[in-house]
Amino acid sequence: MTIQEIMERAGTKDTTLAIAWMKDAFHLIQSNVKESTKVQKSNIIDGIRKYPLPADMIALKSISVKDTTDDKYKKIRRIIQEPTVTEDTDPE
Amino acid sequence: MSYDTNKSWLYRLEGRYIYLWQYMDGAATTMLDGHRIQLPDEYYGKQLIYPDEDITNGLRIEYTSLSEPFVDEAWESLSASASGTTISFGDGTTVITGTGLFGDFDTDGGEGIRIIGSASNDGDYTTASADDDSITISGDTFTLESAGESITVYQIPDEDASPSETSHLNLNRMLSLATVDYLKAQLADRKGDVQMKEYYMREFWKKVGDNNSNKRKISMSFPMSPFAVK
Numbered sequence: 001m002t003i004q005e006i007m008e009r010a011g012t013k014d015t016t017l018a019i020a021w022m023k024d025a026f027h028l029i030q031s032n033v034k035e036s037t038k039v040q041k042s043n044i045i046d047g048i049r050k051y052p053l054p055a056d057m058i059a060l061k062s063i064s065v066k067d068t069t070d071d072k073y074k075k076i077r078r079i080i081q082e083p084t085v086t087e088d089t090d091p092e
Numbered sequence: 093m094s095y096d097t098n099k100s101w102l103y104r105l106e107g108r109y110i111y112l113w114q115y116m117d118g119a120a121t122t123m124l125d126g127h128r129i130q131l132p133d134e135y136y137g138k139q140l141i142y143p144d145e146d147i148t149n150g151l152r153i154e155y156t157s158l159s160e161p162f163v164d165e166a167w168e169s170l171s172a173s174a175s176g177t178t179i180s181f182g183d184g185t186t187v188i189t190g191t192g193l194f195g196d197f198d199t200d201g202g203e204g205i206r207i208i209g210s211a212s213n214d215g216d217y218t219t220a221s222a223d224d225d226s227i228t229i230s231g232d233t234f235t236l237e238s239a240g241e242s243i244t245v246y247q248i249p250d251e252d253a254s255p256s257e258t259s260h261l262n263l264n265r266m267l268s269l270a271t272v273d274y275l276k277a278q279l280a281d282r283k284g285d286v287q288m289k290e291y292y293m294r295e296f297w298k299k300v301g302d303n304n305s306n307k308r309k310i311s312m313s314f315p316m317s318p319f320a321v322k
Contacts (some may be wrong), residue, residue: 001166001268004257010275018275019255023161025274025296029267030156033304036262037154044112044150049142051110054155061154063110065097066147073152074098078105079140083113088142 030058037061049088093126094147102140112151113140162259163249172196172203172247179243181213183236186220188213188227188245197222197247201230204250209243216248266306270299 007018029035040054044065053060064073094101104111117138121128174197179190188194188207197203201219205227208214212235220230227245252259261268277292 001261001263001265002257003162003255003259003261006261006268006272006275007257009269009272010279012275012279015257019162021275021278022261022271023158024278025271026161026261026263027158028274028296029263029270029300030158033300034156035267036156036159038157038159040153040155041149042151042153044143044145044147046144046146047142049111049113051112051151053105053108053110054153054157056157056159057153057155058158059156060105061156062152063103064152064154065094065101065112066150066152067095067097068093068147068150069095074096076098076101076103079102079113083104083140085113085140 027058032059034059034061047088093123093128094145094150101143110151110153112143114143115139116141160251160262162252162255163262164252164259165249166260167249167262167264170247170249172198172205173244174246175242175244177242178239179210179241179245180239181210181234181237184233186229186233188229188234189225190239190243190245191225193225194222194227194245195224197227199223201228204248205229205245206248207243207245210241211237213237218250264303266299266303270296270303273299 003015003019003022006022007013007015010018012018038054038056042051044051062075063078064075066073100115102113102115104113115138121130123129174190174193176190176193179188179193181188197205197219199222201221203219203222204216205219206216215232217229217232220228222228249260249262251262261271263271273292273296277289277296280286280288280292
């Protein structure tokens with residue numbers, strides 16, 4: 001459906017504002033029903049636990065870590081509570 | 093060497109960051125010839141540790157984003173598609189070959205296409221021209237690949253980074269209709285008509301919900317209880 005068709009159905013002639021609202025609607029849809037997803041892969045580094053979430057993320061679908069024995073990405077679980085370990089200077 | 097990562101890795105979210113942890117249970121271990129071995133007489137118990145190895149592209153995050161909200165063509169109008177095991181690619185060339193397969197594609201080019209199933213040429217490209225037996229792309233080249241793989245080439249819309257009134261919303265028809273309700277809700281909000289705004293927002297979510305439930309066709313049947321007969 002074209003932007004013009006959507007504007008005519010909604011009864012508005014302000015294209016710039018209509019486009020901004022359409023982006024808002026797209027954002028709401030992506031936030032709630034995950035209409036289309038993206039994947040970002042990054043390196044895991046020995047001794048580093050903190051990794052940034054994608055800057056353009058609206059809603060998180062899953063986090064997986066690569067199992068190098070069979071080269072498959074497997075979903076990992078979320079910790080609910082704060083871990084007892086606050087810093088690990090010797091991750092072995 | 094990471095193994096059973098679904099059992100031995102955990103994450104925690106804090107603000108804009110993911111904190112990764114490895115779950116360890118038992119004694120201290122060390123690596124020997126690529127194998128993790130347990131050291132005798134050193135029991136640590138259950139604990140969480142920082143990631144203790146480098147894994148290239150080891151962290152995979154799947155998420156939604158506001159990418160490509162507008163495209164140059166409606167999803168419903170995309171019909172060009174070709175599949176087969178006779179599709180081949182030339183080394184460093186811009187041509188895909190597949191005898192008699194590409195008649196549905198626009199001969200003038202300018203279409204977005206996605207290739208899946210190839211050994212080394214999967215990806216999104218833009219066509220420059222097409223005929224029954226081949227597609228020529230622009231702005232990219234292929235890696236040499238002989239026919240044999242089961243390859244599918246299908247049309248996708250190109251992103252419209254500067255949307256105008258002729259651009260299409262990158263959503264199907266049902267979600268586009270939901271967007272109409274969202275616009276009506278915002279217009280009602282501007283006029284201060286909260287009741288009308290609420291009505292259109294309910295219509296918006298109803299259509300979003302309908303679109304989602306359209307993908308789930310579930311049939312349920314219940315046996316009739318003999319005690320229900322009076």
